[in-house]
Each structure stands twice: as structure tokens, then as C-alpha cells.
Amino acid sequence: MEDILNMIISPLTGAFGVILAMIPIFVYLYLASLGNSVVEKSGILNLAIDGAYTLGVAVAYVMLVFVGESIRKLVVDPPQGLLIPTLALLITSLLIGLLGVLVAFLTTKLPISHGAIGLSIQFVGYGLASFLAYPVSLKVRTEMISLDTYRTVPEVVLTFLTLSIVIGVLMHLLIFRTKLGAAIRAVGENPAGASALGINVLKIRIVATFLGYVLIGFASSLSLLLHWKNWQEDSGMGYGWISFAISLSSGRHPIVGIITSMIFAILIRYAYVLQDILIVLWGISISPFIVYALPFTAAVFIPVVVTAIPPLRRRFAPPKYLGKIFFSEERSV
């Protein structure tokens, strides 16, 4: 009797486990792409995203160890579970948000190329990431410090899923239903016109990029705290670009992004399952490298597919002033 019961239940719990394993990936990809969308809606070409993401993962790791240690020193009986990772998450989000302010300031206040400054910040981000986190990772290994990451249990994972959808809907309302959102879109479409109407372009862009980068920082921390649970030197590299591609192929629309992020989450998580299915059914073996390359390949070609469809192409068109230098002849710094 018990056997039969197990037979009936196991696929169900299996299916639930399968979905549960996908949610963390969905949450961080979605939030990061949402961040990118907000930044780009304000007309700033966000090529620093991968550096910010990689740096965010490293900062979250450092903060996790640092906050954990300080709390253990201060409190005799440290609280288990949520406090430490949540503190690390919030601090990281704020710090990456400040990086966003720098990006907005440089690209708006000075007549410099968004692409060039974005790429440069990306490289500094890569460098600082291994600069900050590598010594800490050695310490963690030698002193056998246990990391207080989030436990991947249904309650936690579902909370973050709900939170991410709520943030997504709020962002949608912010961009399309509020005055601030209208200002952000105006600044992205035509900063000179917006400026003539009395909108402070710099202020609006700083608000938008700060919000966006807080989301990117939040997402990158979550990818460490909820999914990878540990850091190595290339943690997070490339994931910023995947979020960039998600944002691009969802036309920078918060709600459409849910679907696109889901596709990528499935790709990243279930490529391994696909690998198993192919070998069991047809004896075709795919190497782990190909599996790992799949989401990146998709990141190149899904935007292509989307832009090749004319109605989508029109609806998903980027802001008119995206990446263009906004500069009038004379200006004070």
C-alpha cells in the first residue's frame, strides 16, 4: 500500500521540487532585468551591468561573512536564519545603488560615451569583485566559517517569488502610471525636450539608475544567498549580460519580463534535465559545457527573434535617446 502511495506522490513532490529549484533563478534574473529596464528607460545605455552584478555577488559574500562575524561577537546567542543574510542583502543593494548614481552622474553631467564608461566600470567591477572577495574566501576555507545563507525551503523561496512579482508590478505602475515614471520615460525619449519642460534630467536619471542598480544589487546578492551559496572567482560573471538580454528581449517592459525571465530560468535549470532526457531516450550525450553555453546562446538569439517580428519590434523599440550623449553647448559641472 505504501509503495503505491509513494508512486502516486513522488511525481508530485518531484514536480514541486522541480519548480522550487527554478524559482531562485527566476527571481534573480527577473529582478536584475527589471533593474536594467528602469535604468535604460531613462536613456542610459547600461553596459556596466555585468560589472555591477559580479561586484554585487562579491560584496554580498563579503558582507555575509562580515555581518555574521560582527553579530556573533555582539550577541551571545546569535539568531539563526533570516537576519544575517537579509542584512547582507540590504547593504549590498544600497552599495550597488550608489554605483548606479555614479554611472548616472558621469553619463549625464559630462559629454562621454555611455558604452565606453559602462565597459570601463564593468572591468573595475570584475577586478574589485575578486579583490574584495578572494581574501575572504580563503579565510572562510581555512577557518571553516559556515555561511548563513538563506535556506532553500518552500517558505523562503515562495516569499522571494511573491516579493519579486510585487516589485515587478510596482515598477510597472511606477513607470507607466506615475508622474515620476512619465518623467523617466520623457528623459529617455527626449532629454532636451524634457529639460525645456522643466524636468531636471540629472535628478530623474539619478533616481532611475539608483532604483535600477538597487534592484541589480538585490538580484546579484540573491543569486549568491539563495542559489549558489558560495563564492568563487567567476561567480556572477555573464549573468549581468543574461539579465541585459532578458530586458532587451522583453522590450524593457516589467510584465513581459516575467515571461522572458521564466524562459531563461528554465533554460539554466533544466538544461541539465534535458541532458538526462536526451541520453536516456536517444542515447545522445551533451557535454556539460554545451549545457552551460545554452543560456548565453539564447541571450544572443532570443533578442534577435523578438526584433525580427515586426509588431514586437515596433512595440519593444528602445527609448529614442538610449545611449546618446545628452549635452548642450555649455554647462557647469
Place this chain on the structure above:
Amino acid sequence: MRLIVVKRVKTSNLYYIGIPVLSILIGLVMSLLIFALIGVPPDLFIRGIASGFQSPQTLRYFALLVMLGVALTLSFRASIWNVGAEGQMIWGMIAGGYIALFVAAQSMYVSPGELANYASMPGVEVIDASPYAPVVSILLMDPSLGKLLMILFGMLAGGLWALIPAVLKAYLDIDEVATTLILNYVAYQLFSHIASYTLRGLSVQAKQFFRTDKANSALLFDLIRGTSVTIQDLVMAAVFFVAVILMYGYTTIGLRLKIIGSNPQLLRSVGVDERRYILLAMFLSGMLAGAAGVSIFASPGVGKLEKITNVVSPPTMNLGYIAILVSWLSMLDTRLVPIYAYIVASLFQGSSMLQLEINAISPGLLTGGALTYIPIGSILIVYVVLRILTDYSIRVRIR
């Protein structure tokens, strides 16, 4: 008192040399301060970096960076931001490696008893002298023809890989910065796949680790005594440099590649399809990067393809990214590429010597990733900000 940014009537040539030099200095000071924070002594940093300028090893990076710098300048001048030189080099390595391992020579098992006979034959090299299944590599063609084929196929492969983002850019208007960068990650993974499955070697080491056999040493490039640079590296760098300068100076193609960056409407109005020139710029750029990839494969210290364990330290040594620095510091002027290639090569070599010294004092303080990316990034940021001085002037206004 306020600082005012004003557009210049004429672009200033005064800053043509000042900006790159100043960016290098300020960027290095920035990195020095960052590293000093965690206890790298400033004098050690300065000595480490300075030692790169006299190291004989620098020449190898110099040759590679001239090739890559010329390659990137070719596309940057056409306003196509090819940051995918890493991936194009990877394909150069794969194609060059394939020719060296399977076309120009062939590895095979021999019976242990006959190993001595094989070893004495001309053109045969013992790859693995294991007592059970020894492996030898047999040359199938003249080694100089083999080397030429390696270079040609490496260039072709790099160029074709570069055509993917070029087609997307030209015909679908998809931003090439993102696609070229993402394709680098794809290339790294495909490289690992090809090295550990498709071209996996026969020798014991190749079976143990995920890699190919070592290539027949007759097919590797010829080292210049006392350095790690090869004759072929220097020849290729010189040939590409001169060829591109001649192309810009004397051919219509060169002229059009220049115009497409500054005034694409002009090209359209004289009836030239500018999309074809986007493809051409990327293809040429990818070809030169592919040649640099072959150079890395055929360097006597390498000679094999091996799984990438960490994308921070690929076999291309991140030179594809570092070359962006060379190209930008040269103000996209091909003629200046060798000068900045030498400076950047010295910095690169200096930083790797610095890493050795720091590891000797306190192991694990700094990784190669931090030591390459922080100085590159700092110099680039300063450069990008200072770059506005050619077109704008900054004045102080007191009111």
C-alpha cells in the same frame, strides 16, 4: 566659482598625447591606492610595474597586443564596438589547433616495442612514452606549410565568429557590444567542449585531464632566444600593422571603412551599401584576432587546447579585453598602436610579476583577476573622462 564645460570650435591636438599618458598615470595611482588599502606596499607596486618595462617576456605580449590593437582599431574606427576579440581568439586557437593536431600532423598509438624505431624516424615525435600505450605524432606535411595553414584557418575561424554579431548589427540593428561580449562566454564553453570531447587526445595526460595531445613541436612557432616571443609573432604583428596602414592610405575599402565610422550617410548617398562594410570591418577584425589566437596556441609553452576551469583566466589571458585599452589609448589611430601596445604589454607583464612577488609575501592576498582588471578598468575610466578634453574645454568661471 564654477567649472564650465564648453565645446571647442576646433578639436584640440594638444591633448592627443597628453590624455593617454595622463590616463595611464592617474589610473595607475588609483590602482596603487586601492591595492595599498589591503597592504600591498606602494614601492613594491611601483617596482613590480616598472620591472615589466625591461622584462624580455614583455615582447610576447607586445606582439600579441599589436595584432589585437590593430584588429580592434579596425572595427572601432568604423564605429563598431567589437569587444569580442576574446571569442575570436578562442576560435583562432581551436582552428589552429585542429590543423596542427589532425591535418598537418596526426597522433597515433604505437606498440611499446616499436617506440624506439618510431622515435628515430624524421618528422615523428614521441608525445607520450607511457609503457603501455605510447603515442607518437607524425608529420603529414611540410611544417612551414602546416604553420601557414594553421594561421590561415585560425584567421578564417576568428573572422567567421565575428560575422555573427556583425550580421546581427548590420541587418537587425542589435547592439554589438552586448552580443560580442556574450558570445565570448559561448566561445569559452565551446572551447572547453571541443578540447575535452571533440579533439580529446590519445595520451595518458590527455585522458586524465580534459585536453588535447600536445602538438608536434615542428609545428610550433620558433622562439627567439632569451624571450618568450616567437619570430612568427613579430612577423605577423609587423605584416598586419603595415597592411592595415596601407589599406587605410591607398585603397577605397580603407577609405570607406574610415567614413562609415564618421559619416555613414555619405556612404549611403554615393550608393554604397554600408551594411557590407560593417560585415567587412568585423570580419577583418576577427581575422586578426584569430591570428593572435593561433599565436597563443603555437607558442612553444602552450601547444595544446585544455578545458577552461575558470572564465576569469582563459587561455587567451584576457588580452582581447586588454587590447581595448591599447586601441583607445592610441586614440583609434593605427599608427600609434605599437607605442601603446608596448606600454600596456609592460604593464601587463609587470602586473603578473607583481602577483608573484605579492604571493611570496602573503599568499592569496590578490588574484590575477584583481591585478589585471583593476588597473585596466581604472585607466579606462580616467581615459574616458579625460577624452572629452579633445572636443570640450573646461573653464573656471568666478562670479
